[in-house]
Amino acid sequence: MPRETGRKVIASNRKARHDYLIEETVEAGISLTGTEVKALRMGRASLVDGFAQIDRGEMYLEHVHIPEYVQGTWTNHAPRRRRKLLLHRAEIDKWAGKIRESGHTIVPLSLYFDNGRVKVEIALAKGKKNYDKRQALRERQDKREADRVMSAVKRQER
Structure with missing residues (x-):
């Protein structure tokens, strides 16, 4: 089977650009289970309620809805589970300092496949x-x- 190339958008959060002033963006990998990737390949996900949180030096994506895989069995995942974002320590520390400022948050802008790997574009944002x-x-x-x-x-x- 040939390997995927290019960028295929799965979900985008258009409301985030309306509700927040985007100051900085970064692309991050995301740690997923097999059934989550299969559900994403079907093109089903929602970023509307999602946000990122820094906990003990690691960044996690919260409240992003990836529905259960239809053909999954007992190995299926929870649709709104906490997912770890894959970023360099320096990037996490830099953003943690900015989050301490009032009014800043981290929101996901888009979820996509980049050469077969799931990536998420997250933004440091301030509420409008x-x-x-x-x-x-x-x-x-x-x-x-x-x-x-x-x-x-x-x-x-x-």
């Missing part, structure tokens, strides 16, 4: 206030409107 969310939405709408006007002007010039 409601007015920040409205302002970001307004800026996006203004940019979209400006692009529409520019494309209309270009069409008229032709």
Whole structure:
């Protein structure tokens, strides 16, 4: 069987980019069981409630939902179990220092296969206030409107 190449996105957390101001991102490996990988190959996972936590010098992914593998038996996994993230000690220590600052958290942005291995993109994020969310939405709408006007002007010039 040929080995997988490239990047295949399994799940993404679009709500995180709306609710948080993303300051820094990093790609991490994730420690999974066999039935979890099989369930992910079926393309089923949810990052909506997920977050990462540092405990005794190790980083763990919490509340990420990977459903049970349909054809699994007694070896099946718990859908919302705690999963260890594979990062270098220096990266964990650096992020632990930033987490101690108020308002910072670690959220998963996407879960994907990279050359056959499951990776998770995590972000150091700071919660947005409601007015920040409205302002970001307004800026996006203004940019979209400006692009529409520019494309209309270009069409008229032709």
